[in-house]
Amino acid sequence: MSGSDREDRSPAARPQTQVVGAGRRREWTHGADGRGVVNPPVWRASTILYDSVADLRAAAGRDTHHRWFYGRRGTPTQWSLADALSELEPGAEGTFLYPSGVAAVSAALLSVLSPGDELLLVDSAYDPTRAFADGLLARFGVTTRFYDPLAGGGIADLFTPATRAVLMESPGSLTFEVQDVPAICAAARGAGVATILDNTWATPLNFPAIAAGVDLSVLACTKYVVGHSDAMLGSVTAAPGRFARLRDTSFQLGLVASPDDAWLGARGLRTMAVRLKHHGAAALKVARWLAERPEVATVLHPALPSCPGHDLFLRDFRGASGLFAFGLRDATEASRAALIDALDLFGIGYSWGGYESLALPVDPARHRTAVPWDSPHRLVRLQIGLEDADDLIADLDRGLAAHRRVLGGS
Numbered sequence: 485m486s487g488s489d490r491e492d493r494s495p496a497a498r499p500q501t502q503v504v505g506a507g508r509r510r511e512w513t514h515g516a517d518g519r520g521v522v523n524p525p526v527w528r529a530s531t532i533l534y535d536s537v538a539d540l541r542a543a544a545g546r547d548t549h550h551r552w553f554y555g556r557r558g559t560p561t562q563w564s565l566a567d568a569l570s571e572l573e574p575g576a577e578g579t580f581l582y583p584s585g586v587a588a589v590s591a592a593l594l595s596v597l598s599p600g601d602e603l604l605l606v607d608s609a610y611d612p613t614r615a616f617a618d619g620l621l622a623r624f625g626v627t628t629r630f631y632d633p634l635a636g637g638g639i640a641d642l643f644t645p646a647t648r649a650v651l652m653e654s655p656g657s658l659t660f661e662v663q664d665v666p667a668i669c670a671a672a673r674g675a676g677v678a679t680i681l682d683n684t685w686a687t688p689l690n691f692p693a694i695a696a697g698v699d700l701s702v703l704a705c706t707k708y709v710v711g712h713s714d715a716m717l718g719s720v721t722a723a724p725g726r727f728a729r730l731r732d733t734s735f736q737l738g739l740v741a742s743p744d745d746a747w748l749g750a751r752g753l754r755t756m757a758v759r760l761k762h763h764g765a766a767a768l769k770v771a772r773w774l775a776e777r778p779e780v781a782t783v784l785h786p787a788l789p790s791c792p793g794h795d796l797f798l799r800d801f802r803g804a805s806g807l808f809a810f811g812l813r814d815a816t817e818a819s820r821a822a823l824i825d826a827l828d829l830f831g832i833g834y835s836w837g838g839y840e841s842l843a844l845p846v847d848p849a850r851h852r853t854a855v856p857w858d859s860p861h862r863l864v865r866l867q868i869g870l871e872d873a874d875d876l877i878a879d880l881d882r883g884l885a886a887h888r889r890v891l892g893g894s
């Protein structure tokens with residue numbers, strides 16, 4: 485691709501080609517002499533300077549979308565990444581960036597909810613999403629009901645006249661149930677209910693959410709978009725008719741992603757398709773190996789039949805990413821900790837989507853209310869990074885040996 489205007493490019497059919505070209509506009513990379521750089525630079529700004537008072541006044545009356553106005557409205561560094569994310573979602577109207585994934589979830593909810601409304605929130609949602617609903621939304625008069633991740637189109641039975649939004653996360657955090665997103669969206673649309681999907685696990689490359697009927701598609705870009713565990717960033721991509729309210733809400737909240745972090749996100753995006761292929765293939769290899777181990781009672785990976793909603797994964801997703809969990813048979817708290825502590829190649833820490841592998845003890849029961857999580861098997865969540873899968877398997881073999889030793893076995 486040359487550095488031509490976005491409008492001049494032929495639409496790229498395949499995601500791997502799309503992530504290379506998306507969001508690149510000549511006006512953001514080239515100087516007056518016609519030469520330019522490949523990536524938009526980091527434009528840091530608070531003040532934007534105007535030519536005259538008349539120019540200043542004219543700017544205040546115009547739509548500021550992708551126009552220099554004031555630093556809080558962004559610069560080409562943020563606009564370029566926002567455009568790129570919209571281009572990856574066929575049918576999308578626009579994207580707004582946020583300083584974190586949690587900020588993106590919160591802004592999406594606030595853009596569609598008002599006091600007196602009811603939110604339906606999937607029971608397997610990311611814990612801070614639940615906390616936002618139970619905390620700030622409740623304080624401002626929005627009630628939340630939690631629903632079974634496997635509700636599918638049957639969610640229509642839960643709608644009341646007050647229901648204004650459904651927030652899905654598919655697969656679910658920690659427990660990985662795959663939801664019937666198209667059926668839920670169809671039911672919601674029929675009832676005038678807005679749909680929000682936390683699509684961080686799949687990204688638009690493996691699940692184009694707007695095309696599936698979602699109104700607001702949320703990414704914690706901190707994960708696969710940034711891809712290197714060194715920046716916090718979020719995005720919401722809106723279906724037609726949903727963007728103006730999202731943008732107004734976000735402007736009123738004063739939300740702005742830093743240009744430096746947006747730049748890191750744009751840099752990460754260029755390799756996201758290639759990285760996801762590795763994450764996906766390596767995670768599946770590790771998951772299949774774990775599924776054969778006697779110490780492992782269950783593997784919660786959407787591409788394996790043991791995962792609830794596996795049939796929907798096969799129907800709707802183009803591929804898997806690198807995050808899944810497994811349940812340890814007969815584990816104690818100490819044996820699970822011993823397994824994780826014995827790993828050399830897996831870091832112990834929150835987040836995921838970076839190039840390095842991570843392992844975490846997770847306990848979903850305390851985050852569930854609609855459908856109790858009563859599995860007796862202690863869970864370990866793995867983020868499979870870009871290491872060689874066979875090295876990770878050897879490391880996990882050592883970890884399982886440590887778990888057995890604590891239990892008094894060989």
Ligand SMILES: Cc1ncc(COP(=O)(O)O)c(C=O)c1O
Pocket residue numbers: 584585586587610653657682684685704705706707716717718835836
């Ligand atoms: C599914 C999901 N959504 C949202 C978030 C929040 O993203 P951030 O950490 O950027 O606020 C996370 C973080 O772990 C997540 O796992």
